[in-house]
Amino acid sequence: MATALTDFSKLCIHTMTTKPWDLKQCIKNYSAKGIHGITIWRNVLEGQNLRDARTMLDDYNMEVVSVARGGFFPSVEEKKRQAAMDDNLWAINQAFLVRAPVLVLVCGADGRQPLEKSREQIKEGIIRILPEAKAAGVKLAIEPLHPMYAGDRSAINTLAQANQMAEEINSDFVGVAVDVYHLWWDNNLQQEILRCGKNGNLLAFHVCDWNVPTKDFLNDRGLMGDGCIDVPQIRGWVEDAGFSGYNEVEIFSHKYWATEQKEYLEKIKNAYLKFT
């Protein structure tokens, strides 16, 4: 059984959830609504002085939960794999400068090569950027993505695979992000969440819902309560595994992005208390 959620002290919003807003709007509006956890997507850091960003975050008493996202390691093209290295090092630097303890990794996949090959390149990539992550004090969270993304976005598609990789790399600076959207269907989820926590690898917990039917591969996620995921059940497992961090609301949704974002924040708060 998940603990009751009676306030917003553990609520974190991903800036991508309120995509129409820039970083400043996210910070001001989240803070005004009593939400002090924020996960920053790198698109809102583009063209932004990062020290100014950090000052602004401090002024509004915001805690940066993580930066999203690094990763996309695999490619059949050596040049692209090298470009991914550079990009990941820059992402670690961004996370350091906004004082994010975690960088979320969407690991990547290249449909032109076997999944096993992509997984090797992911592991190699993580190991290569690990020294910089340690130096910056930024943990790397492997996020397993739904199998529907295995062709192009991630060759890590189950929590078992993410656990396995984190355990093999075996570093205090590599762990896993658990997202209900990607993992809810898996009948091994409870045991893999417990394994993840037991090994000290549970770094982040993302929530949203799965719409029935889902119409778009990327941008038709539901707000908690809209769909068929039993979020409280999964949160209970995550808590059983020892996790006491933020519940991060990460919703890509053309539908919600088209609505008034301040009203949407209220909806998120209601859904957080009722369906998370």
Next chain:
Amino acid sequence: MATALTDFSKLCIHTMTTKPWDLKQCIKNYSAKGIHGITIWRNVLEGQNLRDARTMLDDYNMEVVSVARGGFFPSVEEKKRQAAMDDNLWAINQAFLVRAPVLVLVCGADGRQPLEKSREQIKEGIIRILPEAKAAGVKLAIEPLHPMYAGDRSAINTLAQANQMAEEINSDFVGVAVDVYHLWWDNNLQQEILRCGKNGNLLAFHVCDWNVPTKDFLNDRGLMGDGCIDVPQIRGWVEDAGFSGYNEVEIFSHKYWATEQKEYLEKIKNAYLKFT
């Protein structure tokens, strides 16, 4: 290593692959192209006298590989579960009348209840229709569907789950259909295919490809060679598991349905020899 495909003696086409055609057109055109395996989707049997259908199949020397599809057992509504029973009994009768040895089951899911509950109802449903299936000499093939369908189309989303259920029911008249589209991403696929064959449960093998990117949840499947699935590798595992039946081409594709279907059949034949 899969055996080389040098002729079309093991090629079967699903009527849904050439959706613009009615049953007669499918039979005539497949046969004219030297293709004698057919899996009949029930939509082309609507309004069709089934004895006439069987005569036509015989006249063109067609072997019915299976009928698609029964299933959709779960619902929170008792009335709907009962309607599914009736529909499945009718599907078994249809399979019997066109002399199909197998009825493929798309098992169903109801997002209003937990996946575990839907799985229970699937198992109960299969057990309830099993006597009629036996009497008709029609085997029931549990088809695990991709996890992206867990909200509304199937609560059986891995080959491990399908194997488990078939083994629990433990009947010569219940087995599994392996479809590369649904299962290609699974890192346990090889071992689960071997398990399936070893237990005598491998009843059918479906092929197509996964487009990168995929744009539609239902009707954007690729022709073998279009996408990222290593079909020959999976066919090799299926053969290693003792399967020697048809390779069934099952492609739902708005793109291909919009093309001239006789030319499309030629493309399928080429893709069959080259990429299957």
